[in-house]
Amino acid sequence: MSNTPATPTPSPSPSASEKLLQRAAPDRVEFEDLVIVPIFAVIVALVLGALTMLATNVSLPTIGLSYIALIQGSVGSLNALSETLTAAAPLILAGLGIALGFRAGLFNIGAEGQLLIGGMASVIVGFSLPDLPMIIHLPLALLAGALAGGLYAAIAGWLRAATGAHEVISTIMLNLIAFRLVDYLLRLPIIQKTGRADPISKSVLDSAELPRLLEWIDPNLRVHAGIILVLAAVFLVHWILFKSTIGFEFRASGENPDAARYAGMRSGLIIVLVMAFAGALAGLAGANQVLGVLDRVTPGFSAGIGFNAIAVALLGRSHPVGVLLAGLLFGALEAGGRQMQVSAGVSIDLIAIIQALIIVFIAAPLLVRKLFPWGFQRTDKSSRSKTP
Amino acid sequence: MEIELRGITKRFGEVVANSDVNLTIRPGEVLGLLGENGAGKSTLMNVLSGLYEPTEGTILIDGKPTIFQGPGEAIEAGIGMVHQHFMLVPVFTVAENVILGVEPTGRADFLDLETARQQVREINETYGLEVDPDELVENLPVGIQQRVEIIKVLFRSADVLIFDEPTAVLTPQEVTDFFQIVTALRDAGKALVFITHKLQEILEISDRIAVLRAGKIVGEGDPKQLTEAELAEMMVGRPVSFDVVKQPFAPGETLLDVSHLTVLRENDEIAVEDISLKVRKGEIVGIAGVQGNGQSALVQALTGLTRIAAGTIELMGTDITHLSARQRHKMGMAHIPEDRHRSGMIANFTVAENMVLDTYYDDRFSKGLTMRWKQVNEISAQNVSDFDVRTTSVFEMAGHLSGGNQQKMVVAREMAREITLLIAAQPTRGLDVGSIEYIHSRIIDARDSGDGVLIISSELDEILSLSDRILVMFKGRVVAEFGEGGKPAEKNAIGLAMAGATQ
Numbered sequence: 001m002s003n004t005p006a007t008p009t010p011s012p013s014p015s016a017s018e019k020l021l022q023r024a025a026p027d028r029v030e031f032e033d034l035v036i037v038p039i040f041a042v043i044v045a046l047v048l049g050a051l052t053m054l055a056t057n058v059s060l061p062t063i064g065l066s067y068i069a070l071i072q073g074s075v076g077s078l079n080a081l082s083e084t085l086t087a088a089a090p091l092i093l094a095g096l097g098i099a100l101g102f103r104a105g106l107f108n109i110g111a112e113g114q115l116l117i118g119g120m121a122s123v124i125v126g127f128s129l130p131d132l133p134m135i136i137h138l139p140l141a142l143l144a145g146a147l148a149g150g151l152y153a154a155i156a157g158w159l160r161a162a163t164g165a166h167e168v169i170s171t172i173m174l175n176l177i178a179f180r181l182v183d184y185l186l187r188l189p190i191i192q193k194t195g196r197a198d199p200i201s202k203s204v205l206d207s208a209e210l211p212r213l214l215e216w217i218d219p220n221l222r223v224h225a226g227i228i229l230v231l232a233a234v235f236l237v238h239w240i241l242f243k244s245t246i247g248f249e250f251r252a253s254g255e256n257p258d259a260a261r262y263a264g265m266r267s268g269l270i271i272v273l274v275m276a277f278a279g280a281l282a283g284l285a286g287a288n289q290v291l292g293v294l295d296r297v298t299p300g301f302s303a304g305i306g307f308n309a310i311a312v313a314l315l316g317r318s319h320p321v322g323v324l325l326a327g328l329l330f331g332a333l334e335a336g337g338r339q340m341q342v343s344a345g346v347s348i349d350l351i352a353i354i355q356a357l358i359i360v361f362i363a364a365p366l367l368v369r370k371l372f373p374w375g376f377q378r379t380d381k382s383s384r385s386k387t388p
Numbered sequence: 389m390e391i392e393l394r395g396i397t398k399r400f401g402e403v404v405a406n407s408d409v410n411l412t413i414r415p416g417e418v419l420g421l422l423g424e425n426g427a428g429k430s431t432l433m434n435v436l437s438g439l440y441e442p443t444e445g446t447i448l449i450d451g452k453p454t455i456f457q458g459p460g461e462a463i464e465a466g467i468g469m470v471h472q473h474f475m476l477v478p479v480f481t482v483a484e485n486v487i488l489g490v491e492p493t494g495r496a497d498f499l500d501l502e503t504a505r506q507q508v509r510e511i512n513e514t515y516g517l518e519v520d521p522d523e524l525v526e527n528l529p530v531g532i533q534q535r536v537e538i539i540k541v542l543f544r545s546a547d548v549l550i551f552d553e554p555t556a557v558l559t560p561q562e563v564t565d566f567f568q569i570v571t572a573l574r575d576a577g578k579a580l581v582f583i584t585h586k587l588q589e590i591l592e593i594s595d596r597i598a599v600l601r602a603g604k605i606v607g608e609g610d611p612k613q614l615t616e617a618e619l620a621e622m623m624v625g626r627p628v629s630f631d632v633v634k635q636p637f638a639p640g641e642t643l644l645d646v647s648h649l650t651v652l653r654e655n656d657e658i659a660v661e662d663i664s665l666k667v668r669k670g671e672i673v674g675i676a677g678v679q680g681n682g683q684s685a686l687v688q689a690l691t692g693l694t695r696i697a698a699g700t701i702e703l704m705g706t707d708i709t710h711l712s713a714r715q716r717h718k719m720g721m722a723h724i725p726e727d728r729h730r731s732g733m734i735a736n737f738t739v740a741e742n743m744v745l746d747t748y749y750d751d752r753f754s755k756g757l758t759m760r761w762k763q764v765n766e767i768s769a770q771n772v773s774d775f776d777v778r779t780t781s782v783f784e785m786a787g788h789l790s791g792g793n794q795q796k797m798v799v800a801r802e803m804a805r806e807i808t809l810l811i812a813a814q815p816t817r818g819l820d821v822g823s824i825e826y827i828h829s830r831i832i833d834a835r836d837s838g839d840g841v842l843i844i845s846s847e848l849d850e851i852l853s854l855s856d857r858i859l860v861m862f863k864g865r866v867v868a869e870f871g872e873g874g875k876p877a878e879k880n881a882i883g884l885a886m887a888g889a890t891q
Binding site: 019020021022023243244245246247248251252255256258259260261262263264265266 | 691692693712713714717723725730731732733734735736737741745746748749754757758759761765766768769772773779780781782783
């Protein structure tokens with residue numbers, strides 16, 4: 001607010017300087033927005049989900065059963081946890097990339113396409129280099145995915161920087177191109193699985209597969225080394241954004257491109273770099289799917305992960321840790337949703353509805369505050385409004 | 389309608405914005421409310437207009453204690469506020485803007501624009517506003533847009549009108565017109581509050597003056613018995629000097645040598661045409677001129693933010709014509725941008741982050757790709773105290789500081805390093821006297837210690853009091869030079885040159 005009162009301290013003393021270095025305690029309102037609002041949002045979404053089921057003639061006991069299945073299928077067993085993590089991994093990777101773009105003021109809709117291209121590149125490296133030890137082959141396959149995704153996204157960045165073409169349009173177009181490009185590549189003899197007429201790639205060699213982590217407990221546990229990649233990516237993105245000079249440039253350009261330019265930052269280069277980073281993360285998500293779960297590429301293997309990742313990034317408020325948590329939530333909903341379908345016979349579409357409801361409510365904290373006035377500290381309306 | 393504020397205190401958490409304020413607003417009178425940026429003027433008026441609830445104290449309307457639950461209730465009670473930033477829909481007509489929110493309706497609830505137009509015309513006539521109700525707001529000059537805001541308030545039958553820094557956006561001619569309107573409103577029996585930090589204006593238009601400092605009323609008085617110096621002292625809390633004290637003029641070698649510089653705008657129109665100028669060590673060169681005569685393009689060309697069409701720029705004997713902004717910055721060129729909000733700072737960054745916005749890559753603040761936040765924060769804290777930036781902490785968001793403190797932050801960033809040439813564009817625009825005095829003294833210090841300074845300002849008084857030499861820009865050209873080798877720096881002559889008169 002422009003009304004900070006003038007404190008009469010013209011003489012600088014060591015203690016004054018120390019005081020300047022003290023951080024304010026986190027705002028109560030901020031804490032509520034970050035923690036309590038999402039919890040309530042999930043609850044409201046589940047309640048509304050139940051009402052939706054009621055409206056579609058699902059009986060009350062079945063609804064109860066389906067929510068129990070949702071919990072069991074997401075966190076109820078080791079297998080459930082393994083499924084949740086497996087589903088969350090690509091969402092978090094791609095979501096981190098999108099969050100990076102948001103921070104730099106870029107709306108990257110192209111994660112889906114970057115993921116497809118990245119997956120394609122890593123599958124090619126994954127099946128075409130026999131006799132390599134895993135310690136070389138696997139990193140190579142991952143790198144190929146990241147590199148391809150990064151380069152693909154950099155096209156949109158370059159278009160924006162050089163011609164001003166808006167990245168929303170160009171990344172949507174690049175998504176369409178990626179879909180068809182993958183279709184085309186899958187019919188090339190060097191890529192298509194031998195003896196198959198349908199578009200399907202050769203399988204990834206064992207030496208390029210992301211190893212399953214819990215195979216020693218139960219061979220059916222699908223959780224794989226991709227989650228280590230995810231954690232590393234969370235740390236890396238956090239470091240880039242908040243600890244590095246390029247992150248400083250990214251954030252400055254995102255908040256105020258004019259001020260960034262006046263400060264001598266090269267906006268064109270920054271745009272291309274951000275897109276390349278974002279694309280690399282999406283490409284890595286594709287590699288994660290191909291090398292950790294699917295073993296090969298089929299048309300549309302991306303399965304909308306690149307689009308769901310946009311919701312994950314928004315839900316995580318473009319903060320790496322937030323993206324991690326949001327991705328886990330979405331992974332849990334997906335894994336639990338499958339169980340819901342199996343045990344209670346409820347449509348998988350319902351899960352999509354609940355996901356959407358959660359996003360709506362988290363995106364509207366004021367609505368949640370209105371619905372649960374007793375859940376929040378009574379806020380003085382004046383302390384929340386700022387004079388320009 | 390008479391309004392009395394009694395013992396008003398407003399706190400935001402631990403921050404006290406207003407403390408025990410007593411103030412009476414009477415019909416047929418202009419109350420001037422004077423105070424520095426951040427003194428609590430706007431908070432006080434937001435309390436009065438129902439936007440904030442006071443933490444303590446009461447508002448009495450004609451002796452009756454009143455509590456406003458929101459701006460709506462204050463408007464109903466007849467209190468209207470004309471904000472500094474207009475709240476108008478640009479693509480609507482004047483009449484449509486005026487009725488927005490309180491639309492008169494006719495048969496079957498259809499919008500009755502004819503009545504609205506008629507009412508706007510009546511208000512026009514009563515107060516001599518001369519605004520065409522059918523003109524689109526986006527086509528109107530700022531001064532007329534302000535009148536639309538006034539009509540909006542009058543349309544809601546306000547008896548008390550609060551003007552928040554109304555003259556900040558107006559040209560001198562528009563200010564004169566505005567004062568006529570204020571007088572007409574007063575004579576019609578309205579109670580008026582005029583918030584400002586400009587001393588001359590408050591003395592000219594007010595019937596009574598109250599001075600606010602650090603949230604408290606520190607003085608009230610009759611403008612006929614007060615002088616600018618007395619008011620400034622009340623406002624700042626210490627004597628303010630309007631005269632600039634500087635060392636004798638002793639220019640050294642040439643730092644900046646611009647020859648035959650031509651700059652084009654994006655649409656290929658000529659913005660700067662064939663300008664040559666020099667800035668030497670230990671001198672302040674002022675560029676005077678009415679805004680929009682190519683000054684911005686000149687600054688952008690000098691600082692490496694725009695391409696130049698012809699000519700050369702040398703800094704300390706090195707040709708920098710084709711160097712980037714970053715390279716020029718590294719050579720010791722400092723730049724205070726003309727618009728701090730748009731290009732000088734990032735509102736959503738902390739003070740510390742803003743302090744290193746253009747030096748973050750320096751070894752002091754980063755090592756390789758890693759930011760050295762500890763050093764950044766410590767040096768920022770040092771700069772904050774050195775340059776008297778008033779903030780609770782270096783982690784405060786820059787957008788939360790008052791305008792004067794934001795500008796001091798920008799000045800601190802640009803001047804708290806080894807520089808050779810300072811290019812300061814509108815360095816004190818929109819600031820209060822205390823901040824202006826401070827920034828001027830810093831600029832003089834830089835000159836006295838041997839830096840070269842180029843000042844671009846549309847405030848002629850600022851140029852006159854600081855500069856050793858003055859160049860006047862008109863339509864992209866330097867049309868006159870005053871001081872040293874040129875004509876003596878005389879206000880009238882400069883004013884004429886600014887208006888394009890050739891002697």
